[in-house]
Amino acid sequence: MAKITKDMIIGDVINENPDLIQVFFQNGMMCIGCPASQGESIGQAAQVHGLDGDHLVNALNAALDA
Structure with missing residues (x-):
């Protein structure tokens, strides 16, 4: 997944990860x-x-990078 931004839809982010x-x-x-x-x-x-x-976005991106 690309870097998460505040403009992304929550459902899309969760469905992908x-x-x-x-x-x-x-x-x-x-x-x-x-x-x-x-x-x-x-x-x-x-x-x-x-x-x-x-x-929140920083925390989500940190989790993706981990």
Whole structure:
């Protein structure tokens, strides 16, 4: 998978790499199974949930690189 960005759809990221679900959970994004996650970008979801989107994206990319 290419580098993850805030513009990517959560469902697409998870479908391509299901192991990243744990990274979402660890960073406070517990609604991965929510229907909105299938069409919502990482940046949008982070904003709605009061999370730091840049921190989340960095954590996701770090997990991909590991």
